[in-house]
Amino acid sequence: MLQKLFFLLYGLLWAIAKPLLKKHKRLREGYEERIIGGAWQNLAEKEPVSIWIQAASGGEAYLTLALLKYLTKEHEEHGHLHILCTSMTRQGMEVLQKGKSAFETAWQEKQKGKCPEISLCYFPFDDKKSMEKAFALARPKICILLETELWPNFMRLCKDMKSLLYVVNARMNEKTYKAYRKIKTIFAGYNPDIIFATRQKDKEYYQEIFAQSRCEFMHNIKFDTVYQELCLAMQAKNENSLQKVFAPKLCVYLFASVRQEEEPELLPLVEKLHTAKTKSVFCIVPRHVARFGEWKKALQEKGLPVRFASELFEKNAQMQAQDIVIWDRFGDLKELYALADYVFVGGSLVPLGGQNFLEALVYGRIPHTGIHLHNFLWTFEMQNGSKNLVEENLLCLHESFAMLSETFLALPEEKFTQHTKIQERFKIWLKPLIGDTKKIMDEILEKV
Numbered sequence: 001m002l003q004k005l006f007f008l009l010y011g012l013l014w015a016i017a018k019p020l021l022k023k024h025k026r027l028r029e030g031y032e033e034r035i036i037g038g039a040w041q042n043l044a045e046k047e048p049v050s051i052w053i054q055a056a057s058g059g060e061a062y063l064t065l066a067l068l069k070y071l072t073k074e075h076e077e078h079g080h081l082h083i084l085c086t087s088m089t090r091q092g093m094e095v096l097q098k099g100k101s102a103f104e105t106a107w108q109e110k111q112k113g114k115c116p117e118i119s120l121c122y123f124p125f126d127d128k129k130s131m132e133k134a135f136a137l138a139r140p141k142i143c144i145l146l147e148t149e150l151w152p153n154f155m156r157l158c159k160d161m162k163s164l165l166y167v168v169n170a171r172m173n174e175k176t177y178k179a180y181r182k183i184k185t186i187f188a189g190y191n192p193d194i195i196f197a198t199r200q201k202d203k204e205y206y207q208e209i210f211a212q213s214r215c216e217f218m219h220n221i222k223f224d225t226v227y228q229e230l231c232l233a234m235q236a237k238n239e240n241s242l243q244k245v246f247a248p249k250l251c252v253y254l255f256a257s258v259r260q261e262e263e264p265e266l267l268p269l270v271e272k273l274h275t276a277k278t279k280s281v282f283c284i285v286p287r288h289v290a291r292f293g294e295w296k297k298a299l300q301e302k303g304l305p306v307r308f309a310s311e312l313f314e315k316n317a318q319m320q321a322q323d324i325v326i327w328d329r330f331g332d333l334k335e336l337y338a339l340a341d342y343v344f345v346g347g348s349l350v351p352l353g354g355q356n357f358l359e360a361l362v363y364g365r366i367p368h369t370g371i372h373l374h375n376f377l378w379t380f381e382m383q384n385g386s387k388n389l390v391e392e393n394l395l396c397l398h399e400s401f402a403m404l405s406e407t408f409l410a411l412p413e414e415k416f417t418q419h420t421k422i423q424e425r426f427k428i429w430l431k432p433l434i435g436d437t438k439k440i441m442d443e444i445l446e447k448v
Contacts, residue, residue: 006186007128010152014127021125029090030122036133039121043084046117048139050448052084052163053146054123054154060146061087061095063169063221067144068103068118070441073111081116081448084138086123096120126151135161142444145192147171150180155190164447168440169221170197170206173374177205184209196440198378218440220378222358223433230362230430233338234423242335245312247319251280251413254340256333257287257355259347260294265401266349267298272409274304274322279413281319283309283336285327287346287355292328299324337363341416342408344368349401361394361426364419368396368404383432392429394422 018035021027032038043049055061064085075081085096100118107115124130131153142164145151148171158165172180191210196218197203207215246252253273258266270282286295292308299306306324309332311317319325327336337343337360348354349370357367358379373379380388389395398404 003186003188006183007152007156011128014125018125018127026089030093033122034125034130036124036130036137039119040124040134040137043119043121043137046119047080047082048141049084049119050079050081050116050140051142051144051444052086052138052140053144054149055085055087055092055096055146056149057087057089058091058095061085061092061099062225063146064096065099065103066221066225066437067168067441068099070438071116071445073113075445075448076111076114076116079448080114082119083116084119084121084140086121088123093120093122126153128153131157135163141448142166144168144444148176150187152186152190155187155192158192159190164194165192166444167192167195167206169218170195170202171199171378172197172202172205174205177209180205180209196436199381218436219381219433221437222356223430224435224437226358226362227427227430227434229359230423230427233362234420234427240335240338242332242339244316245309245318246281246339247321249279249415250319250321251277251415252340252342253277253280253282253408254336254343255282255284255346256336256343256360257346258284258291258344259287259350259352260291261350261352262346263291263295263298266346267302269401269405269408270299270324271302271304272405274324276409277322277413279321281321282324283327283340284324285333285336289328292326295326299326334359334363337365340365341414342368342411344404344408348372349398349404357395361389361422364422364426365416366394366396366422368398368407370404371397371399386432387429389429392425394426394429 022031027034033040053064053067055064068083071081087093087096097120100120103118104115124134135157140163143158144166147169155165187210191212193213195206195210195213195215197206197215198218198220200217203215203217206213255266273282284295286292296306296308304324305322306326308326308328310328312319343360343365345355345357345360345367349372351372353375354369354373357369360367382388390397398407
């Protein structure tokens with residue numbers, strides 16, 4: 001009775017929400033596909049979907065591409081594969097579109113022969129009508145939800161259509177667990193078949209909510225992708241498209257993925273560093289576009305020399321000692337890591353969950369972060385007595401802004417030259433944590 005009541009109320013909420021979502025800034029794009037128009041209609045003329053992979057946004061979409069890397073000619077020869085990749089956001093769809101093109105190109109170069117068919121669609125609204133249409137058109141054999149998504153009607157249709165449902169790279173924080181625990185009876189009978197969780201604690205959370213599911217631990221897919229990036233970075237030549245705006249002997253302090261909530265405390269730190277470090281430059285990469293101008297305004301009000309990175313490239317100019325640069329260009333962060341001497345990765349000094357600090361290590365830079373890293377607790381899930389990154393001196397945690405400030409002010413003002421050694425140490429640390437992506441994908445493909 002409770003389950004029936006839930007789905008009745010859930011359906012009413014969707015009936016009210018759908019007309020409003022048509023005007024929503026983020027969800028109006030692709031609206032026709034979200035109600036099973038557009039590209040969804042093309043699926044009726046194609047083979048049934050072998051695997052439907054759902055990725056919420058850009059970050060999860062990269063995980064989708066990581067799974068696709070383990071499709072091989074042998075899998076295709078057992079029967080034509082049709083993979084449906086969906087996402088809820090424009091960013092996710094852009095990642096999938098670029099990834100699809102790269103996958104098809106790589107397949108022709110390496111695998112030869114017929115390439116698995118990949119269809120891309122926006123993920124449907126999770127109302128009963130839209131989901132029933134989506135499943136009728138896709139006819140998926142296997143469905144995969146990535147990370148933290150649990151859509152009630154999607155899960156119900158998986159059972160009704162006898163589609164195997166996997167939750168891969170599953171994560172669940174304590175707050176979400178407590179909420180789901182209160183309504184776990186609603187999911188009775190609609191449980192995922194198999195759940196692969198990235199922490200033992202997450203595995204326990206999922207197992208309690210979905211008692212009928214098979215729950216197992218897996219090392220995060222991102223360990224595999226980071227390892228691949230690390231190997232490429234270690235093999236690459238030292239060419240860097242950003243090098244031309246960096247003077248060769250200046251020390252580079254990089255503040256990456258800084259969040260708005262951190263600005264009031266980081267601004268005084270940048271001011272102190274500017275005064276104390278006369279042979280350095282300071283690059284600030286705000287997490288959100290809207291903060292570019294706000295950072296520049298705040299620094300100018302303090303009388304500090306500041307400019308946008310785009311201005312340097314337009315004028316073909318180099319940074320001068322004590323310059324402060326707001327990095328307003330996109331897609332440069334990895335190359336910035338490769339040029340920095342000292343790196344702070346934001347979203348971590350206040351309770352925001354943190355940003356991806358592993359990327360800094362890929363380029364041989366030891367990241368400094370705050371302690372609020374609940375989005376990355378899986379990086380500390382060590383097995384068999386292994387040491388975590390902090391214990392290996394490959395990550396510096398700071399409990400406060402004052403602690404970060406004291407550390408950065410004490411750092412020697414000189415170029416960091418141990419990049420290769422850091423990469424080698426990071427590679428050794430990563431080695432026991434890789435391989436689960438292939439293992440899980442092999443299991444899924446056996447059931448196609």
